[in-house]
Amino acid sequence: xxxxxxxxxxxxxxxxxxxxxxxxxALKEAFRPPYEMAETARHLFEIGWRSxxxxxxxxxxxxxxxxxHTRASLERFGAEAMIPAGLAIALIRETGPLVTxxxxxxRVGAGIGAEIGAMKVTEQIDALxxxxxxxxxxxxVTRILACIIALPLLTTMMDFCGIIGGFLAETTISGMSWELxxxxxxxxxxxxxxxxxxxxxMVFGMIIGTVASYLGFTTTQGTEGVGRxxxxxxxYASILIIMSNVVLxxxxxxxxPENA
Amino acid sequence: MEAVAPAxxxxxxxxxxxxxxxxxxxVTKKFGDRKVLDDVxxxxxxxxxxCLLGRSGTGKSVTxxxxxxxxxxxxxxxxxxxxxxxxxxxxDLAAVRRTMGFLFQNAALFDSISVGENVAFPLRRHTDWPExxxxxxxxxxxxxxxxxxxxxxxPADLSGGMRKRAGLARAMALDPDILLVDEPSxxxxxxxxEEIDQLLVGLKEKGTTLVVVTHDIPSARHIGDExxxxxxxxxxxxxxxxxxxxxxxxxxxxxxQSHGSG
Numbered sequence: 449x450x451x452x453x454x455x456x457x458x459x460x461x462x463x464x465x466x467x468x469x470x471x472x473x474a475l476k477e478a479f480r481p482p483y484e485m486a487e488t489a490r491h492l493f494e495i496g497w498r499s500x501x502x503x504x505x506x507x508x509x510x511x512x513x514x515x516x517h518t519r520a521s522l523e524r525f526g527a528e529a530m531i532p533a534g535l536a537i538a539l540i541r542e543t544g545p546l547v548t549x550x551x552x553x554x555r556v557g558a559g560i561g562a563e564i565g566a567m568k569v570t571e572q573i574d575a576l577x578x579x580x581x582x583x584x585x586x587x588x589v590t591r592i593l594a595c596i597i598a599l600p601l602l603t604t605m606m607d608f609c610g611i612i613g614g615f616l617a618e619t620t621i622s623g624m625s626w627e628l629x630x631x632x633x634x635x636x637x638x639x640x641x642x643x644x645x646x647x648x649x650m651v652f653g654m655i656i657g658t659v660a661s662y663l664g665f666t667t668t669q670g671t672e673g674v675g676r677x678x679x680x681x682x683x684y685a686s687i688l689i690i691m692s693n694v695v696l697x698x699x700x701x702x703x704x705p706e707n708a
Numbered sequence: 709m710e711a712v713a714p715a716x717x718x719x720x721x722x723x724x725x726x727x728x729x730x731x732x733x734x735v736t737k738k739f740g741d742r743k744v745l746d747d748v749x750x751x752x753x754x755x756x757x758x759c760l761l762g763r764s765g766t767g768k769s770v771t772x773x774x775x776x777x778x779x780x781x782x783x784x785x786x787x788x789x790x791x792x793x794x795x796x797x798x799x800d801l802a803a804v805r806r807t808m809g810f811l812f813q814n815a816a817l818f819d820s821i822s823v824g825e826n827v828a829f830p831l832r833r834h835t836d837w838p839e840x841x842x843x844x845x846x847x848x849x850x851x852x853x854x855x856x857x858x859x860x861x862x863p864a865d866l867s868g869g870m871r872k873r874a875g876l877a878r879a880m881a882l883d884p885d886i887l888l889v890d891e892p893s894x895x896x897x898x899x900x901x902e903e904i905d906q907l908l909v910g911l912k913e914k915g916t917t918l919v920v921v922t923h924d925i926p927s928a929r930h931i932g933d934e935x936x937x938x939x940x941x942x943x944x945x946x947x948x949x950x951x952x953x954x955x956x957x958x959x960x961x962x963x964x965q966s967h968g969s970g
Contacts, residue, residue, distance in 0.1 A: 563820075571816040574778050578810035579830040579878070580802035 464688075470665075471658035474592045477585050487590040495556050495591070496598035500605065506551055507544070507606035511613025514538060518614075519621065528622065532633035535614040540637060541645045541707070544607040546693055549652035552599060553685035557660040560591050561681030564664025565674040573665070588665065592657030599653035600646050607646075640704050648696040652689050659685040729754035729886055729917045730775055735784035737770060744770050745781070746941035752934075754885070757908070757918040759932035761925070761952075761963060766938045768921040769813070772888045775919065776808050777801050788886065806834055809879030813891040815871040817863035823874045824850060824859030830881040849877040853907060869900035876907060880916075887911060889920045893927050905930050925966055937963060 518534045564587055567573050576583040615629045660681040667677045701708040728751040737745040744767040752758045760768045773779040774786050777793045786793045788804050796804060817826050828846040831837065837845070850856055853873035863871060872892065879887060892908065893901035901924070908931050912918050922928050928935055929949045936946040937960050945952050945960040953964045 566819075570814065570819070571812050572818055574773070575810070575812060575816035575818070577778055578776055578805060578808070578812075579833065579882075580805040581833055582798075582802070 467658055467662050470588075470662045471592065471654060473584070474589045474658065474661070475654075477582075477589050478593055482585075484585060484590050487586060488593050491591050491594035492597055495552075495594045496601060499552060499555055499598070499602055502551060502555055503548060503602045503606050504609045506547065507609030508613035510543060510547060510606075511535065511539065511610035511615075512617040514543065514610065515614035515617035519618070529632065531618060532614065532624075532629050533636040536611055536633040536637050537641065539610040539614075540607050540641055542697075544610060545603050545645050545649045545652070546689070548599065548603040548606045549649055549656070549689045549693075550686055552595070552602065552652070553656045553689060554682050556595065557656045557681040557685040558678045560657065560660035561663045561667075562674055562678040564588070564591075564661055565667035565677035566671075568665060568667045569670050569674060584665075588657075588661035591661055592654060595653035595657035596650045597653070599649035599656075603646050603649045607642075640707055644700040644704055644707070648693075648700065651692055651696060655688045655692060656685045659688060728752055729789060730919065731785075731787040732771070732774065733785045733787065735771075735774060735781040735786060737767070737774070737779065737781050743941050745774070747784070748938075748941070748943055749784075750936060750943060750946075752917065752919060754917050755912075755915050756933040757912045757920060757931050759920045759922055759928040759935045760938060761923060761928055761935055762938035763923065763963075767941055768938055769890050771938070772810070772890055772919060772921055775886075775888060776805060776810055806882055807884055808886045808888060809882070809884040811872070811875050811879045811887065811889045811892065813894055815863075815875030817866075817871055817874055817878070819863045822859065823855065823861050823863060823866065826863065826874060827877045827881050830878065834882060846877075846881070849881055850874070852880070853877045854903070869896050869903070872896065872900075872904060873907070876904070880911065884916070886917045886919065889918060889922075891922055891924075892920060893922065893924045901927060923963075925964060 514535050515531065518531050518538070519528065522528055522530055522534060564573075567576075567587070573583045573587070576586060611630075611633060614633075615624075615626065618624050618629060619626075663677045663681050663684070667673045669676075730750070730752040732748050732750040735745050735748045736743065748767075748771070750758075750771075760771060762768050770779060774781055775788065775793070777786075777796065780794055785795075789807065791800075791804055793801065793804055817823070818829065821829070824843070824846050827849050828842050831842045831845055835842070847856065847859055850859060853876050855870060855873055855877065858866065858870065858874070863874070866874060876889075879889075887908075889908065892904045896904065905927050908918055908920065912931070912933075918931065920928070920931055932949065934947065935949055935952050936943050937952065937957075938944070939959060944957050945955045947955075949964065952960055955961055955964075
C-alpha cells in the first residue's frame with residue numbers, strides 16, 4: 449500500500465516535471481523568431497474576448513452573493529458600513545483571481561486540450577510539420593502566451609463586475625448611493641492589493657495553457673483519447689491552480705507584507 | 709552534427725543533377741521491442757515514381773515519415789538532396805521540408821480553416837506574396853485537382869476523394885521537388901482512385917519525384933517506375949513491376965498478383 453502510494457506520488461511528480469519543462473520551453477521559444485503574433489492575437493481573441501460574457505456574468509453573480517454574505521456577517525457586529533470594503537478586498541485579493549482561473553481552466557483548458565488532441569490523432573500536427581511549420585510554437589506557444597495575457601485582463605473584469613454586482617445587491621437592500629458605495633469600497637484598497645493578486649493570474653494562465661497543450665500533444669487512442677485529454681486538462685489545471693495559489697499567496701505576503 | 713553521406717553513394721550529389729533525390733542509409737527503427745524498419749537501405753532517383761509496397765504494419769508510412777523528418781531512426785541516416793535529415797533541426801530541417809510535399813493517408817486537412825485556406829497556408833507561411841496572389845495560386849492549385857469551386861468549403865463538407873485531392877493541392881502548394889504520398893487510394897472508389905493516380909502521374913511527368921506508399925497493386929503499376937516491397941522491416945524485393953512479378957520470393961509474387969486495394 450505504502451509502495452503504491454509512493455509510486456503514485458513519484459509518477460505525479462514526474463508528470464509535473466515534464467509539464468514544467470514543456471512550459472519553460474514554451475517561454476524560451478516565445479522570445480525566438482518567428483514570433484507568431486497573428487496567431488497569438490487570434491488566440492487572445494478566442495480565449496480572452498470570447499470569455500468576457502462568462503467572466504462578466506459570473507463576476508456579477510459572485511458580487512451579489514458575496515454582498516449578501518458579507519451583509520449577513522457584518523450586520524451581527526453593526527459594521528454594515530464595512531460591507532463595500534469587505535467585498536472589494538475579498539474579490540480583488542482572492543475570489544476574483546481564483547474564480548477567473550478556475551472558470552478559464554474549464555472553458556479554455558478543455559478547448560485547447562481537445563483541439564490540439566484532435567489535431568494530434570488526425571495527423572494535423574504532422575501535417576503542420578510537413579509544411580515546415582514549428583507545430584510546438586504555432587500551437588502551444590501561441591496559446592500559452594494568449595492565456596498568460598488574457599488572465600489578468602479577465603480577472604480585472606471579474607473584479608469590476610463583482611463590485612458592480614455587490615453595489616446592486618447593497619443598494620437594493622440599504623439604498624446606498626453609487627458614490628458612497630465606491631468611496632467605501634476603495635477606501636481600504638490600494639495598488640498593493642490589486643497588482644500582485646491580479647498579476648499572479650499570469651501564472652494561472654501559464655498553467656492552463658501549458659497543461660492543456662501538453663496533454664493535447666501527448667494525446668493517443670483516437671477520439672476517446674481526445675475526450676480524456678479534454679477532461680484531464682480541466683481537472684489537472686484546476687488542481688494545479690489551487691495548489692499554486694497557496695504558494696503564490698505566501699509569496700505575495702512575503703514581498704508585500706502590508707497585505708498579510 | 710550533420711553526417712556526410714558515404715562517398716560511394718549517389719546521394720552526395722544534388723538530386724537535381726540526376727542523382728538520387730533520397731537515400732535511406734541502413735535505417736533501423738524500433739517501437740518498443742518491435743523492429744519496424746530493420747537496416748533498410750533505399751535510394752530513389754529524382755524525377756521518378758517509387759512505390760513502396762507491403763502488408764499493413766510493415767513500416768511503409770514510417771519510412772515516409774523518416775524521409776520528411778517527422779520520425780528519427782534509431783540507427784542509420786536519411787539523406788534528401790544529399791542533406792542528412794536525421795541531423796537537421798529547426799530552420800535547417802524546415803528548409804529541407806519546403807522541398808517536399810506530403811499527402812497523408814487521411815489528407816490531414818486543417819479542419820478549422822477552409823479548403824482554400826488549407827492550400828494557401830504553406831504559401832502564407834513561406835512566401836511574402838500579396839494576399840491577392842496567394843489566393844490566386846491557391847485557387848489554381850485547387851483547379852489542378854478539380855476543386856476550383858470548393859475554395860470556401862470546410863474540410864468536413866468534402867467527400868473522402870475530395871479531401872485527398874485537396875490534400876494533394878496543399879502538398880503541391882510550394883511546388884516541391886519531392887512528393888511523399890501515403891496510401892493514395894485507401895478508402896476510395898476505383899474511379900476516384902484512378903483520378904488520384906492520374907494526378908500523380910501528371911506530377912511525375914512534370915519532374916516531381918514521387919514516393920508512394922500503397923498496397924494497391926494496379927495503382928502501383930500505373931504510377932511507379934520502380935517498386936520495392938517491405939516485409940518485416942526489410943526490403944525483400946525491388947525493381948520494375950515485371951521484375952517483382954518474377955521475384956524468387958513467393959510473398960512478392962503473391963502480392964503482385966493481387967488486384968484489390970487495401
